[in-house]
Amino acid sequence: MAIPIPPVNTPAKPARKGQDAKSTRRFALLLLSPTFLVLALVVGYPVLAGIRQSLYAQAEGLDADGFVIEGERFVGLENYTALFTGERGSAFWNAFFNTTFFTATAVVLETIIGVILALIMHQALRGRGLVRASILVPWAVPTAMSGLLWRWIFQPDGVANAILNQEILWTADGWQSKLAVIIAEVWKTSPFIGLLALAGLQMIPQDVYEAAKVDGASPWQQFRRITLPLIKPALAVAVLFRMLDTLRMFDLPFVLIGGNKDSVETLSMLAWDEANNLRYGVATAYATILFLYIALLAYAFIKIAGADVIGEARARKASVKKGAAA
Amino acid sequence: MKRVLTYLGLAGVIVFCLAPFYWMVVSAFRRPKDQFDSTPWPSPWSTENLRAVFDPDNMFVRALLNSLFVAGMTTLLTLTIAVFTAYTLARLDFRFKNAVLGLVVATSMFPGISQVVPLLKLFIDIDWINTYQAMIVPSLGFALPLAVWNLTVFFRQLPFELEQAAMTDGCSRGQAFRKIIIPLAAPGVFTTAILVFFMAWNEFIIAFSMVNEKSMQTATVAIAKFTGMRGFDQPFGTQMAAAVVVTVPLVVVVLIFQRRIVSGLTAGGVK
Numbered sequence: 001m002a003i004p005i006p007p008v009n010t011p012a013k014p015a016r017k018g019q020d021a022k023s024t025r026r027f028a029l030l031l032l033s034p035t036f037l038v039l040a041l042v043v044g045y046p047v048l049a050g051i052r053q054s055l056y057a058q059a060e061g062l063d064a065d066g067f068v069i070e071g072e073r074f075v076g077l078e079n080y081t082a083l084f085t086g087e088r089g090s091a092f093w094n095a096f097f098n099t100t101f102f103t104a105t106a107v108v109l110e111t112i113i114g115v116i117l118a119l120i121m122h123q124a125l126r127g128r129g130l131v132r133a134s135i136l137v138p139w140a141v142p143t144a145m146s147g148l149l150w151r152w153i154f155q156p157d158g159v160a161n162a163i164l165n166q167e168i169l170w171t172a173d174g175w176q177s178k179l180a181v182i183i184a185e186v187w188k189t190s191p192f193i194g195l196l197a198l199a200g201l202q203m204i205p206q207d208v209y210e211a212a213k214v215d216g217a218s219p220w221q222q223f224r225r226i227t228l229p230l231i232k233p234a235l236a237v238a239v240l241f242r243m244l245d246t247l248r249m250f251d252l253p254f255v256l257i258g259g260n261k262d263s264v265e266t267l268s269m270l271a272w273d274e275a276n277n278l279r280y281g282v283a284t285a286y287a288t289i290l291f292l293y294i295a296l297l298a299y300a301f302i303k304i305a306g307a308d309v310i311g312e313a314r315a316r317k318a319s320v321k322k323g324a325a326a
Numbered sequence: 327m328k329r330v331l332t333y334l335g336l337a338g339v340i341v342f343c344l345a346p347f348y349w350m351v352v353s354a355f356r357r358p359k360d361q362f363d364s365t366p367w368p369s370p371w372s373t374e375n376l377r378a379v380f381d382p383d384n385m386f387v388r389a390l391l392n393s394l395f396v397a398g399m400t401t402l403l404t405l406t407i408a409v410f411t412a413y414t415l416a417r418l419d420f421r422f423k424n425a426v427l428g429l430v431v432a433t434s435m436f437p438g439i440s441q442v443v444p445l446l447k448l449f450i451d452i453d454w455i456n457t458y459q460a461m462i463v464p465s466l467g468f469a470l471p472l473a474v475w476n477l478t479v480f481f482r483q484l485p486f487e488l489e490q491a492a493m494t495d496g497c498s499r500g501q502a503f504r505k506i507i508i509p510l511a512a513p514g515v516f517t518t519a520i521l522v523f524f525m526a527w528n529e530f531i532i533a534f535s536m537v538n539e540k541s542m543q544t545a546t547v548a549i550a551k552f553t554g555m556r557g558f559d560q561p562f563g564t565q566m567a568a569a570v571v572v573t574v575p576l577v578v579v580v581l582i583f584q585r586r587i588v589s590g591l592t593a594g595g596v597k
Contacts, residue, residue, distance in 0.1 A: 024418055027499070031414040032426065034407045035470060042441070042467040043433045049444040117342075120335035131336055132588065133581050134343045140576045141347065142528035144546040145569040149350045152562045155362075159349060162364045187346060192591065199592040234592075248437035251530035255550050268439040272535070275443045287440035298435055 047291070054079050054285035058278060072281070079285035092286065094262055095270040099290070101178070102253075102266065103246040106185045111239055113186060114193025115231075119223075121194070122201045135191040143188065147255030150184035154256075171256065177263045181253050185246065193238045200234030201227070236305045243301060247294050267293075347573075354567035361563050375567035385540055386568060389548035393572075396461045396533070396544055397526035403462070404469040404522050405515060412477030413503065413511075417486060427478065434471035438531045441467055446535055460536040461544065465529055469522045476521065476590055480514030481507075517590040520583060524576065545572050 056072040057079065083092045121131050141149070153160050154170035161167055170180045204227065212222050250268040257264045259273055267290040274283035356363060357372040379386050415427050445464055454460040484507060492502040533544040543551070549568040552561055580587060 021420075025420045028414045028418045028420045031410040031418075035411040035430065035474060038407060038466050038470060039430070039433055042445075042464055043436055046441045046444040047436075049448070050440050053444060053447070117339055120332070120339055123332045124336050127333075127336055129584075131339055133584055134340045136580045136584055136587065137347050137577055138343055140524070140580045141569075141573050142530075142546050142576075144528070144530045144550050145350075145573055146346075148550065148562075148565050148569055149346055151560075152353060152566060153346060153349060155562070157362050159364050187342070191343060195588055195591055199588075244435045248439065250439065251534075255530075268437060268531075271439045271443060272531070275446060275535075280443060280447055283443045284440070287437065287443055290437050291440045294435055294437060 050284040050291075051288055053280050054288050055281070057281040075281070079281050080289075082282075083285075083289075088282070091265075091270060095265045095267045095286075096293075098178075098264060099247060099249070099266045099268075099293075102181065102185070102249060103243060106182050106189075106246050107239060107243050109182065109186045110190040110193050110242055111235070113190040114238070115197050115235070117190065117194030118197035118201055118231075119227075121198050132195075135194060138188050138191050141188065144251045144255050146184060146188050147252045150180060150187075151256050154180050171258075173257075173261050173263045175263065177257045177261065181256055181264050184256055185249070185252055188252075189242060189245075193235070193242060196234050196238035197231055200231030203234075204230045232305075239305070240298065240301055244294060244298060247297065248290065347577075350566050350573070351570055353563060354570045356563060358563050375563040376571075378561070378564045379568045379571060384548065384552060384564075384568075385543075386545070386548060386571075388541055389543050389545045390571075392458075392542060393527060393545040396458060396465070397523050397529075399458070399462050400465040400469055400526040401519050401523045404466060404473045405519055407466075408470055408473035408477055408518070409511075409515060411474050412481050413507070415474070415478045416481035416484075417489075427475075430471050430474050434468060434475070436467065438468070442531055442535050449536060454536070456537050456539040456542045458542075461529075461533050464532045464536070465526050468529075469526060472525065473518050473522050476518045477511075477514060480518070481511060484510050513586070517583075517586040520579065520587060521590050527576070 055074060055076055057075045059071055059073045083089050117135065121128060121135070124131060138146070151171055152158060155161075156167065156169055160170065168176050170176050208226055208230075209222060212226055217225065248268050249266050250272065253261075253264040253266060254269055259265075259269060265273075267286055271283045271286035271290065274280075274286065352366070352368055353361070354375055355371050355373070356368040357370070357374055358378075360368065360372075363369075378384075411430070415423060441464055445460075449455055449460045486507075488510070489502045489506050492506050493499065497505065528546065529544075530546050530550075533547045534550075537543055537547070540548075545568075549565055549572065552565050552568065
């Protein structure tokens with residue numbers, strides 16, 4: 001990409017203010033356009049094409065002359081209304097419930113464990129480097145690999161059952177498979193929340209705690225009244241991103257338990273399965289619903305928790321400074 | 327007493343984070359016939375699993391190269407585009423700036439599946455299935471918002487007075503950008519590149535959907551699809567060994583650049 005570079009040593013002309021703003025705007029548009037173009041093609045187009053596709057169904061059966069009907073036919077909202085009845089409906093609501101359940105439990109657990117990790121790390125005077133290095137390891141393991149790893153751990157004669165002295169069929173189906181997915185998910189992602197919470201903790205000046213101690217606040221009160229409110233902005237953004245990511249979960253349950261298992265099938269997996277069976281209309285209807293569901297939850301979360309997502313980039317001075325975590 | 331508790335807590339954190347990873351490494355180095363042992367270390371050590379990974383049937387070297395190419399190209403393309411956008415958002419003053427940033431960040435909440443299904447259909451029509459571009463182009467959808475966001479935060483912290491000074495001394499805006507800002511921004515760009523590369527390397531659903539030919543699979547997909555030599559047994563030993571091969575370089579990079587990565591993660595707040 002070329003930036004227009006005028007010849008060197010041109011003395012800067014005293015430009016009028018309006019002209020200046022206009023040229024800045026044009027320059028900005030020029031620099032922004034590649035990103036817009038790419039996002040429009042690889043994100044914008046699929047959304048719109050998906051919504052359109054969700055109004056069509058694969059043609060089935062024979063026509064009046066006994067020929068197999070090929071191609072697609074327009075069915076309007078049939079792919080959506082079908083969700084309220086029959087077998088397809090129950091598969092959808094099962095996946096919808098799983099998606100919601102995984103998100104709610106995993107994100108809550110991740111947040112609690114992440115904050116505990118951060119509090120412990122913050123207390124450490126020595127060995128912080130070692131802890132921070134090890135906390136990055138689960139984050140660095142690719143999700144599909146961690147799915148395999150936990151599938152191995154949760155084998156009937158694997159190490160989880162050996163430690164627990166049980167014979168649980170973790171990866172078969174049922175509640176234990178849900179639990180296995182949640183454990184694997186929490187292991188992989190609570191370090192991420194821990195790192196963000198730690199960055200928030202390191203921003204809190206020590207004398208706030210001194211003052212609280214003088215006033216006789218217990219450690220729990222200090223945590224409730226000082227620590228939590230002050231790390232809330234950093235935490236809210238972390239939780240939001242974890243929430244969005246868990247709602248679209250695909251590879252972890254897919255590798256850990258497998259496709260077509262009622263207990264762990266998420267909306268992403270269900271949509272993928274439908275697409276794999278060439279029922280693109282149904283698949284895109286599910287994907288569209290998931291997209292709307294995510295947008296709705298994100299909006300609600302931002303409203304309720306007041307997560308200022310772009311705040312840090314918008315503010316002149318970043319609230320979490322670069323050096324804070326170092 | 328409090329010190330002891332803190333150190334116990336730290337030990338707990340380390341065990342929580344490393345125990346499953348440790349188990350992966352240990353399982354990789356057992357002999358296949360000791361696979362279901364639960365001794366805390368392999369006895370005896372064996373590289374049999376590792377050699378099985380590189381069995382020509384698995385085409386694992388090819389898969390690694392595919393991963394490297396797809397993730398590398400994704401990173402390169404993303405950074406090239408994102409640098410200009412982030413510079414604009416961090417530096418120039420124009421209306422709707424925050425709206426633009428919000429829009430870019432909002433695209434990152436987009437579920438991969440609603441991108442994959444329509445693109446899959448499109449790529450079948452235009453014969454892109456089993457090509458590199460079918461994996462690289464969709465990956466820009468998640469990589470670009472992350473990169474723009476991270477770089478914008480980094481660029482905000484740059485001393486733009488220097489750029490002003492350079493322009494006063496007769497540099498054009500483009501020159502000031504190239505000669506002053508790019509060298510100063512290099513660390514932030516580098517950190518962002520690491521994060522984008524990680525995401526692209528770990529990508530699964532796109533690579534899994536757009537490719538069904540063994541020779542085009544990326545490493546993560548290839549490992550998940552490894553099949554056992556005999557019967558329906560999942561070859562966990564081989565898979566753990568392959569996972570070690572894929573993961574250990576990442577862990578080494580993480581250990582070397584941990585300060586940068588942590589600062590990148592906390593600045594971006596995006597996985």
